[in-house]
Each structure stands twice: as structure tokens, then as C-alpha cells.
Amino acid sequence: MTFTFTALLCLGLTLGLGTPGLAGALPKPVLRAQPHSVVSKQNKVTFLCEGATGANEYRFYKETYQYQWRREISQNPKNKNKFSISKLDYHHAGQYRCQYQTPDGTSEYSDPLELVVTGFYSKPRLSAQPSPEVTEGENVTLQCDSQQAYYCFSLTKEGPQQLSQTLDSQCITYTGQYQALFSVGPVTSNQKWIFRCYSFHKKSPQQWSEPSDPLELLVSGTLHKPTIKAEPGSVITSGSPMDIWCQGTLDAEIYVLHKEGSQKPWGTQTPEKPENKAKFSIPFVIHLDAGQYRCYCYSSDGWTERSDTLELVVTGVYNIKPHLTALSSTVVTSGGNMTLQCVSWGEYDKFILTKEDQKFLSSMDSQYIPSQMQYQALFSIDHVTSDHKGTFRCYGYYKQTPQLWSRPSNPLEIHFSGQSEKPSLVTHQGHILDPGKHLTLQCCSHIKYDRFVLYKLGGADFIQEDGQWTQSGLSLANFTLGSVSSSTGGRYRCYGAHNLSSEWSASSDPLDILISGWFQVHPSLSVKPNSTVHSGDNVTLLCKTAYRMDTFILSKEEAAHQPQRLKPKYQAWESQAEFSMSAVTSDLSGTYRCYASAGSSLYLLSYASNPVELTVSGLIGTSSPPPSRPMTTDASEKRDHTVENLIRMGFALIILIVLGILVFEAWGSQSQRAAGM
Incomplete structure (x- = not known):
């Protein structure tokens, strides 16, 4: 595309030049x-008048002057001459002509030269509508505007030698806005498109303002697009350093980084030696650096395509950080589901979930929970795979500024549980403990695991212990939790793992640890029909309290199984729960206690009720003797001989006792007679 030089529309000036003495046959200079003809004030400009060979005098004229402005006499006749103005000012702006003189006469005047001097007013602003990013073959509209009352604007384009070519000028009528729109195009990708604009008054059309900042159109060409990446990553903490790399080809002469919404490049790099990439450094990231970036390359063949978009997110802009938890467990199994909850008491429009490698990124609208006076978002992941293990965080942000995030939540580690045999988790101190007691949980397995991991539901941390091997072939680990407190209560699981694998075993069965004495309530426990029953009978243990409670728990001393839980029935001013046992056996004999819990504190209990002893005898019922089995003849005879022998032994024992008494009485009589003599 070749641009046509358009004369300034706001001129209309006339030259009052003297008539040359012998103008005629000599060629026009x-x-x-x-x-350049557009020069900033205080700079130097040189006028060069080129005529015919043998010219011995050159004259320079300026508009409004009746006589020559400058006269230069050549010592040696030649075909050109020049003069310079070292420091320009407003009175130097205007139209100039020149002529020369030879022994044969005086030449015509040259065509007028418009000398524009800039820098007299504050600079306007130049922008591309809607963006400086354009595609080859498109037209683009450039807008030049000023907040001062300038009614004329001029647009220039920088050429190969950084010289400006005036493309167009416009004068406007007053509309309350001082701006002009210039249409440029169609653009091509084989050259650079750099523009500036100026403002000026109609009455002094050669006295321009300072130039606007340069505006370079970024033309998406057909050359292979470069790649763009951020180090250490595209999600960066406010105040941290970072680099943006643009990688193109070795013949790239210029690398340009452009931020969306900006009217000028964020930065340009010109490699000093052949290099296929350029680095744009941000030593101290602030919120203004957030946004979307692209990069371009320019070579002798023209512009490349634009790179893919790099979205730079700045975190830590807002101080209220959310909290991230796993609703079920931070250990997931293949094919299962996982739900992560991000909550904050600060009002954010949206929450976003990230993974350390940024492979998973999900955004959700926040929901207000009145009962908790918090904002939350639930992130559900279906069909979990091993790729989902890793460290997750969540952030809060506002819709108007999607690249500005809050401080990160605490990191949440998600582990992957495989299909190898699950270990067993046991407690030797019982499932219900008083505060202050010491608790140790043991995880064991027939598989020789190198280490074991203990996890508490709702927690973010894991306890790991090296495995120990017993002579019986078990591998185990003891987890000492120390003195029991309210925070000890909860549901625990354990896992086994091999040192050479990051995958854990299947989960053990859950183990609940309950803490008693948390509520100042003493429930009562009773047995119906009575505390001594026979095997096969039905028994009901009734736990009740005068307070309104949410759950009742029945526990048996030294039982390996978990305590039973029941929701209460409310009657009048009390709540109660009936724990029914059908066809009891002697295994159910023992000491029972019951507890109550309230609210969401599932693992914090009341004081224990008084103990109740349940005895289950081995006989079934009371009216019918146990059925007898038919005996053989030999067995009957053996029974008869045994009874007969027992009777004989009894009679012999009675006889011996009688004889002993008689002997003792005879000995006593002899002793008395001897004493009387």
C-alpha cells in the first residue's frame, strides 16, 4: 500500500516573494x-537547495517576507548549496522556497517546502480502534484526541530511516470532544506500521504540539507464530519477580510483547546476535501487570502470526484468604468421586481451584451460607484417577478483575488409594475416652508395607510411621496421639505403602474415637425386661435424659466393634433411645454404658451413664428342661455303676464318722475316771 502525501488542509497561506530578475530557461531548483521537514524545536534543521551546475549564488525565501531570507554565495560554482538553523523556534515554522543564479541568469523558484516545528503544546493521545492488533489486509481506525482545545490534528508514519511522512490532517468543528479519526489500510505484514499524531491551531498550522507516544500496529502475518511462556508460572504472587519468554526463529530482528487493552507494546527486544528467543522481565509484579499477553516477531520477511494468549494472574491482591477442605476424605480411590469445599468469610464473587501443576483449573460462583455467615463453592470431581493426586489450593476473586486473586488457601494434599490389601486399624484403649487419657492407634497388615499412614477425616495432615515386622509375619505401626482432648475425636483410617510407590493401599475400615465428658449431661441406662436373661431372649436397653439431645450412643466395655448410634425419640420433657437386641447370646453379656451428643459435634459426648450389667445365661427359657439326647446301652450301664459307687462311698463315709464319734467319747470317759482317783 502506497500512502499519498496530503497537504495540510488548514493552510491557505500565500507567499509574498519578490519576482526573480531573470527567471526563465534555467531548471527549477x-x-x-x-x-526532515517536521522537526522538534530546539533541534537543528538544514535546508538544501539543488540547482544547475555553475550556480554561484543561492537565495532562500520564507513566507510573509518580501525579500530573501537567506543568501548564500558559492566560492566555487556548484549545483547545490545549503544553510542551517541551529535552534528552531516558532518563527522558523512556515513555507520556504529557493532559487539560484548563474552567469546566464536566475532560476525559477522551487516548489514550496513546508517546515513544521513541533513541541509547542502538550502531546495528544493516539489509539487504535478497537485494538492495535490487526490482521493482514484489514483497515484500522486511528484516533487522535486531546484534552486541550486544539481543532486540527495531523497523523504521521515513520519510514525506514525513522523519518515521518504526513499522511493526513483534519480540522474539526467543536463538538465537546477534541479528536480526529484517521483510516489506515489495508495493512500488510511485510513492513512496520508506526504512527504518531500532533495537534495544532488553525491560525498557526506549522506550529505543532509535542508528538503523541508512538503507536505500532501489530500485524498478524503468515509466518509461523512464536511460543510464549512465563517463568516460574503464569500464576504469580504479588511482589515476586517473573520473566515472560517469547521464542521465535533465529532470523527474528525484533520481538514484541503486547498486553491486551494497551495501545502500545508492553516491551520490545532487539537481539544483538542471532537468537531465537527474547526475555521480558518483571522484577516486581504488581496488580497492574495482570492480564492477557501475546508476542510477535518481525524479520526481513515480515510479521509472524500472534502467539497463543498467556494469561498472567497476580495473587495476594486481597488479604482475606479462603479455606480449602475435602468433604469426605483427602484420600481418593480410582473411579470414585471427590468434593472439595472452598469457604471464606470475605465476600468474593467467584472461587477458583488450582492444582500445583495447573493441570486442573476450575472456577465456580460463590454461594452465601446464612447459617455459617460464609461464602463457599463446592468443586466436584467425578471418576477420580491417579492424575488427581497432588496439592490443591483455592482463591477468591471478583468478576470485574478475573486476573486478580486473593491470597491462596492453605494447601490441601490429595492422595491416591490403590487396590492392594487394606490394613486394619485398632485401638487398645477403647473407642470412648475421657479427656487426659493417652491414645495409641495401631495399623497392621499381613502385607509387608514399608510405611503406614494415619489420616483423620476432615484433616489436612497425615501422620506417617515406618513399618515394623513381627515374628508372626505382620507389619505394623503404632501412632501415638498423646493426651486426649476435644480435637482428638474423629474418624480415622490408615493406609499401607511401599517406598518405591507413591500409591497407597486400600483404606482400612474407619475407626471412630469419641471423647466423653464434653457435655454436662448424665443420661440414665436401664434394661428391659431385666438385666439377667436367657440365650435367645429379646432385650432392650433404654437410654434417656431430661435434656434435648441429637444422638445416643451405646457402648460395651472391651468390645472390639464400634459403639451403636441412635436418633432419639422425644417425649414430654425428655429424649430417649431404645437399643433393641434380638435373640441374644452369651457373647452379649457384659457391662454397658450410654452417652449423648448434641449439634454437629458427632465425636464429642456427654458423661457416661451408670454402668448396667447384662447377663445372658446358657439355658433357653425357664419352663422347659433342655432336650436330652438318646444314650447307648453301654452309656446307661456306666451311668448306673457310677451312681451305685457314689452311694456306697457315701455310706462308708457315714460309718467312719459315727465310729470316730464313739471313740472320742470313750477316750473322754477314761480321762475323767483317772482324774477322780
Whole structure:
């Protein structure tokens, strides 16, 4: 595309030049300005007038002057001459002509040269509508505007030697806005498109303002697009350093980084030696750096395509950090489901969940929970695989600024549980403990695991212990939890693992640890029909309290199984629960206690009730003797001989006792007679 040089529309000036004495057959001279006809004030400009060979005098004229502005006499006749102005000012702006003189006469005047001096007013602003990112072959609208009352604007384009070419000028009528729109295009990708604009008054059209900041159009060409990446990552903490890399080809002359919404490149890099990449450094990231970035390359073949978009997110902009938990467990199994909860007492529009490698990224609208006076989002992951293990965090942000996030939540480690044999988790101190007692949980397995892991439901941390091997072939680990407190209560699981694998075994069965004495309530426990029953009978243990409780728990001393839980029935001013046992056996004999819990504290209990002893005899019923089995003849005879022998032994024993008494009485009589003599 070749741009047509358009004369300034706001001119209309006339030159009052004197008539040359012998103008005629000599060729018309050419007047040029170096370095350019648009020059900033306080800079130097040189006028060069080129005529015919043998010219011995050159004259330079300026508008409004009736006589020559400058006269230069050549010592040696030549075809050109020049003069310079070292420091330009407003009175130097205007139209110039030149002519030369030879022994044969005086030449015509040159065509007028417009000398524009800039820097007299504050600079306007130049922008591309809607964006400086354009595609090859498109037209683009450039807008030049100023907050001061300038009614004329001029647009220039920088050429290969950084010289400006005036493309167009416009004068506007007052509309309350001082701006002009210039249409440029269609653009091509084989050159650079750099523009500036100026403002000026109608009455002084050669006295321009300072130039606007340069605006470079980023033309998406057909050359292979570069790649863009951020180090250490595209999610960066406020105040941290980071680098953005743009990688293209070795013949790239310029690398340009552009931020969406900006009217000028974020930065440009010109490699000093052949290099296929450029680094754009941000030593101290702030919230203004957040946004979407692309990069481009320019070479002798033209512009490349634009790179993919890099979205730079700045975290830590808002101080209220959310809290991330797993609703079920932080250990997941293949094919299962997982739900992560992100909550905050600060009002955020949205929450976002990230993984350390940023492979998983999900955003959810926040929901207000009035009962908790918190905002939350639930992130559900179906069909979990081993790829889901790792460290997760969540952030809060607002819809208007999606790249500005809060401080991160605490990290939540998600582990993957495989299909190897599950271990067993046991407690030797019982499932219900008083505060202050010491608790040790043991995880054991027939599989020789190198280590064991203990996890508490709702917790973020794991306890790991090396495995020990017993002579019987068991591998085990003891987890000492120390003195029991309210925080000890909860549901525990354990896992086994091999050192060479990051995958854990299947989960043990859950083990609940309950803490008694947390509520100042003493429930009562009774047995119906009575505390001594026979095997096969039905028994009901009734636990009740005068307080309104949510759950009742029945526990048997030294039982390996978990305590039973029941929701209460409410009657009048009391609540109660009936624990029914059908067809009891002697295994159910023992000492029972019951407890109550309230609210969401599932693992914090009341004081224990008084103990109740349940005795289950081995006989079934009371009216019918136990059935007898038919005996053989030999067995009957053996029974008869045994009874007969027992009777004989009894009679013999009675006779011996009688004889003993008689002997003792005879000995006593002889002793008395001897004493009387």
C-alpha cells in the first residue's frame, strides 16, 4: 500500500516573494530539509537547495517576507548549496522556497517546502480502534484526541530511516470532544506500521504540539507464530519477580510483547546476535501487570502470526484468604468421586481451584451460607484417577478483575488409594475416652508395607510411621496421639505403602474415637425386661435424659466393634433411645454404658451413664428342661455303676464318722475316771 502525501488542509497561506530578475530557461531548483521537514524545536534543521551546475549564488525565501531570507554565495560554482538553523523556534515554522543564479541568469523558484516545528503544546493521545492488533489486509481506525482545545490534528508514519511522512490532517468543528479519526489500510505484514499524531491551531498550522507516544500496529502475518511462556508460572504472587519468554526463529530482528487493552507494546527486544528467543522481565509484579499477553516477531520477511494468549494472574491482591477442605476424605480411590469445599468469610464473587501443576483449573460462583455467615463453592470431581493426586489450593476473586486473586488457601494434599490389601486399624484403649487419657492407634497388615499412614477425616495432615515386622509375619505401626482432648475425636483410617510407590493401599475400615465428658449431661441406662436373661431372649436397653439431645450412643466395655448410634425419640420433657437386641447370646453379656451428643459435634459426648450389667445365661427359657439326647446301652450301664459307687462311698463315709464319734467319747470317759482317783 502506497500512502499519498496530503497537504495540510488548514493552510491557505500565500507567499509574498519578490519576482526573480531573470527567471526563465534555467531548471527549477529542488528544496529539501534535513533530517526532515517536521522537526522538534530546539533541534537543528538544514535546508538544501539543488540547482544547475555553475550556480554561484543561492537565495532562500520564507513566507510573509518580501525579500530573501537567506543568501548564500558559492566560492566555487556548484549545483547545490545549503544553510542551517541551529535552534528552531516558532518563527522558523512556515513555507520556504529557493532559487539560484548563474552567469546566464536566475532560476525559477522551487516548489514550496513546508517546515513544521513541533513541541509547542502538550502531546495528544493516539489509539487504535478497537485494538492495535490487526490482521493482514484489514483497515484500522486511528484516533487522535486531546484534552486541550486544539481543532486540527495531523497523523504521521515513520519510514525506514525513522523519518515521518504526513499522511493526513483534519480540522474539526467543536463538538465537546477534541479528536480526529484517521483510516489506515489495508495493512500488510511485510513492513512496520508506526504512527504518531500532533495537534495544532488553525491560525498557526506549522506550529505543532509535542508528538503523541508512538503507536505500532501489530500485524498478524503468515509466518509461523512464536511460543510464549512465563517463568516460574503464569500464576504469580504479588511482589515476586517473573520473566515472560517469547521464542521465535533465529532470523527474528525484533520481538514484541503486547498486553491486551494497551495501545502500545508492553516491551520490545532487539537481539544483538542471532537468537531465537527474547526475555521480558518483571522484577516486581504488581496488580497492574495482570492480564492477557501475546508476542510477535518481525524479520526481513515480515510479521509472524500472534502467539497463543498467556494469561498472567497476580495473587495476594486481597488479604482475606479462603479455606480449602475435602468433604469426605483427602484420600481418593480410582473411579470414585471427590468434593472439595472452598469457604471464606470475605465476600468474593467467584472461587477458583488450582492444582500445583495447573493441570486442573476450575472456577465456580460463590454461594452465601446464612447459617455459617460464609461464602463457599463446592468443586466436584467425578471418576477420580491417579492424575488427581497432588496439592490443591483455592482463591477468591471478583468478576470485574478475573486476573486478580486473593491470597491462596492453605494447601490441601490429595492422595491416591490403590487396590492392594487394606490394613486394619485398632485401638487398645477403647473407642470412648475421657479427656487426659493417652491414645495409641495401631495399623497392621499381613502385607509387608514399608510405611503406614494415619489420616483423620476432615484433616489436612497425615501422620506417617515406618513399618515394623513381627515374628508372626505382620507389619505394623503404632501412632501415638498423646493426651486426649476435644480435637482428638474423629474418624480415622490408615493406609499401607511401599517406598518405591507413591500409591497407597486400600483404606482400612474407619475407626471412630469419641471423647466423653464434653457435655454436662448424665443420661440414665436401664434394661428391659431385666438385666439377667436367657440365650435367645429379646432385650432392650433404654437410654434417656431430661435434656434435648441429637444422638445416643451405646457402648460395651472391651468390645472390639464400634459403639451403636441412635436418633432419639422425644417425649414430654425428655429424649430417649431404645437399643433393641434380638435373640441374644452369651457373647452379649457384659457391662454397658450410654452417652449423648448434641449439634454437629458427632465425636464429642456427654458423661457416661451408670454402668448396667447384662447377663445372658446358657439355658433357653425357664419352663422347659433342655432336650436330652438318646444314650447307648453301654452309656446307661456306666451311668448306673457310677451312681451305685457314689452311694456306697457315701455310706462308708457315714460309718467312719459315727465310729470316730464313739471313740472320742470313750477316750473322754477314761480321762475323767483317772482324774477322780
